[in-house]
Amino acid sequence: MSDKQGFMKALKCRECGREVPLTATHVCEFDFGPLEVAYDYELIKKSLTREVICSRPQTMWRYRELLPIAGEPTVGRQVGYTPLVKADRLAKALGIRELWVKNDAVNYPTLSFKDRVVSVALSRSVELGFKTVACASTGNLANSVAANAAAAGLDAYVFIPSDLELGKVVNSLVYGANVISIKGHYDEVNRLCAEIAGKYGWAFVNVNMRPYYAEGSKSMGFEIAEQSGWRVPEHTVVPMASGSLLTKIHKAYQEFTKLGLVPESKWKVHGAQATGCSPISVAQKAGLDFFKPVKPNTIAKSLAIGTPADGFYALKVMKETGGHGDDVSDDEIRDGIRLLAENEGIFAETAGGVTVGVAKKLIASGKIPAGSSAVLCITGNGLKTLEAMTGHVGSTREIRPSLREFEAVMAQDKPELVAR
Amino acid sequence: MISISIPPTLRRFCGDQSTVDVSPGTVATAVGELHDRFNGIRDRLLDSGGSIRGSVLIFVNQEDIRFLQGQETPLKEGDEVSIIPAFAGG
Numbered sequence: 001m002s003d004k005q006g007f008m009k010a011l012k013c014r015e016c017g018r019e020v021p022l023t024a025t026h027v028c029e030f031d032f033g034p035l036e037v038a039y040d041y042e043l044i045k046k047s048l049t050r051e052v053i054c055s056r057p058q059t060m061w062r063y064r065e066l067l068p069i070a071g072e073p074t075v076g077r078q079v080g081y082t083p084l085v086k087a088d089r090l091a092k093a094l095g096i097r098e099l100w101v102k103n104d105a106v107n108y109p110t111l112s113f114k115d116r117v118v119s120v121a122l123s124r125s126v127e128l129g130f131k132t133v134a135c136a137s138t139g140n141l142a143n144s145v146a147a148n149a150a151a152a153g154l155d156a157y158v159f160i161p162s163d164l165e166l167g168k169v170v171n172s173l174v175y176g177a178n179v180i181s182i183k184g185h186y187d188e189v190n191r192l193c194a195e196i197a198g199k200y201g202w203a204f205v206n207v208n209m210r211p212y213y214a215e216g217s218k219s220m221g222f223e224i225a226e227q228s229g230w231r232v233p234e235h236t237v238v239p240m241a242s243g244s245l246l247t248k249i250h251k252a253y254q255e256f257t258k259l260g261l262v263p264e265s266k267w268k269v270h271g272a273q274a275t276g277c278s279p280i281s282v283a284q285k286a287g288l289d290f291f292k293p294v295k296p297n298t299i300a301k302s303l304a305i306g307t308p309a310d311g312f313y314a315l316k317v318m319k320e321t322g323g324h325g326d327d328v329s330d331d332e333i334r335d336g337i338r339l340l341a342e343n344e345g346i347f348a349e350t351a352g353g354v355t356v357g358v359a360k361k362l363i364a365s366g367k368i369p370a371g372s373s374a375v376l377c378i379t380g381n382g383l384k385t386l387e388a389m390t391g392h393v394g395s396t397r398e399i400r401p402s403l404r405e406f407e408a409v410m411a412q413d414k415p416e417l418v419a420r
Numbered sequence: 421m422i423s424i425s426i427p428p429t430l431r432r433f434c435g436d437q438s439t440v441d442v443s444p445g446t447v448a449t450a451v452g453e454l455h456d457r458f459n460g461i462r463d464r465l466l467d468s469g470g471s472i473r474g475s476v477l478i479f480v481n482q483e484d485i486r487f488l489q490g491q492e493t494p495l496k497e498g499d500e501v502s503i504i505p506a507f508a509g510g
Contacts, residue, residue: 015475027429027505032464032475034505191479194504198428198438290474293486307484309506312474 006070007044011035011211014313022070024128024203026210034309035211037068045259050230053261060116060219066255067219068212069123075152076119080219082107084227084375089343090356096363098373100233101340102224104380105348110147110171111381112140112349113220113245118148118205120216125203131155132202136193138186138241138302139168140349140380145205146177157202159189164301167384185296187306214310217245221252224375225262232257232267235374237359239351240271240280240325241303243314249377250317269317270368272358273327274298274350280311281358284318284325291315299330299388300350302380324367328357334392336360337382347382355379422495424450425502434458447478448491450501465503475506 010019015033026035044065056062060080061073083103091099104113118141125133134157135145142158149156156177160169161184172179182189197204205213225232232253238246250269256262273281276298283291291311296304308314318325328336336356341347348356355376362368382389399405410418421441426434434440435458442453455462467473478485479502485493495501 025429027475029429029432030464032429032473032505034475187484188482191477191482191502191504194427195425195502293484295487307477307506
């Protein structure tokens with residue numbers, strides 16, 4: 001290990017195992033396989049204990065040794081450590097003994113789990129000397145890159161599909177980022193960004209910075225394990241877009257187990273998609289280890305990736321852990337959002353509706369047994385996707401400021417109170 | 421001619437060019453022609469069974485060839501081909 005690399009050893013190809021230096025690159029030039037950060041676990045084991053973690057501030061950086069930066073974090077130092085909420089009312093509604101909600105809808109600063117990956121990607125970008133950061137995004141990532149780049153004094157270019165929800169567009173523009181709206185779906189945005197990244201030499205967080213960026217997702221898994229009382233939950237339900245988050249939560253559980261921070265146990269990781277963009281869950285249900293790309297058509301725009309880069313690896317994790325994939329329709333997504341809101345007071349974005357909807361299906365079918373305990377990963381905030389729920393949550397009843405008019409309303413709702 | 425856009429990862433194998441022109445035919449003949457001119461590139465794009473690697477995406481005029489005719493997708497004069505790695509989330 002050199003001092004400049006921290007606890008990282010190299011970038012390693014997930015296909016052929018070849019190692020390359022820790023630069024801004026994401027693909028193995030021998031077989032196009034994705035590169036992943038390799039760590040010095042022996043060194044980490046000497047440094048990272050439960051006591052050390054507990055002595056640190058309550059942010060994702062309390063697991064700093066397992067995150068891929070060489071020095072100390074410089075961007076997003078307050079990110080993470082979101083609540084793990086015991087969801088008793090939702091558990092009853094879904095028919096399961098015990099349910100927990102990992103609530104990244106309140107992640108700091110932009111209300112989605114993307115702040116985790118962005119704080120890692122931008123801290124590493126600063127280490128590598130970049131001044132301009134960029135991303136291809138379905139919305140949440142754009143918000144997070146824009147905000148964190150602003151706070152770090154970096155220039156930001158964010159690329160989004162032109163049909164995004166207004167909340168996600170304004171939430172990128174407000175930070176002064178350059179927002180480029182592409183007439184096409186996310187896969188087309190991503191294809192363009194792959195070409196732009198090759199030409200402009202910026203730190204594209206989910207292109208050439210992807211090996212570092214993706215590791216940030218592990219912090220959600222570390223927190224779940226710590227907040228569950230230093231153990232891995234039996235069942236974790238994770239929404240899938242590219243499939244990366246699911247694989248990284250599994251990796252987090254593996255790393256904590258390997259380091260002796262949690263006892264050895266068996267866990268299942270389940271993947272949730274929207275039926276309108278379900279290449280991974282369809283393949284899982286068919287027992288395949290490869291997927292067929294699709295053209296997305298769903299209200300869950302943050303999950304609308306028809307050609308998921310980590311789809312193959314997500315399928316592998318589900319198979320290895322005995323987890324299941326499933327998908328839900330747009331109406332079931334809205335029902336899922338309502339269930340979470342009405343039972344737990346948590347307003348999730350459409351991806352959260354997907355997670356709740358799929359959890360409901362998996363519990364109903366016994367794939368997650370009624371007597372077990374499960375964690376649902378909620379990754380984004382409902383205030384950003386208001387369009388999805390507008391017209392589906394009832395409507396206000398407008399009256400003049402008159403007691404008589406209010407009592408006319410109450411006469412319909414609770415006549416026994418009016419009569420008193 | 422047909423213009424093939426080469427990703428940064430592969431440029432080292434293609435004389436550091438960002439685009440390479442090939443003759444009309446199919447995606448398969450284009451990959452063959454690339455291989456003839458730049459030894460070794462076929463193994464970067466195809467697995468040992470001759471299928472395009474899962475981590476490689478090929479587009480003809482902005483359309484993924486898996487939605488067209490795969491390696492048999494025809495290439496005619498003026499078509500644009502892009503080779504890029506699979507997409508990460510966002």
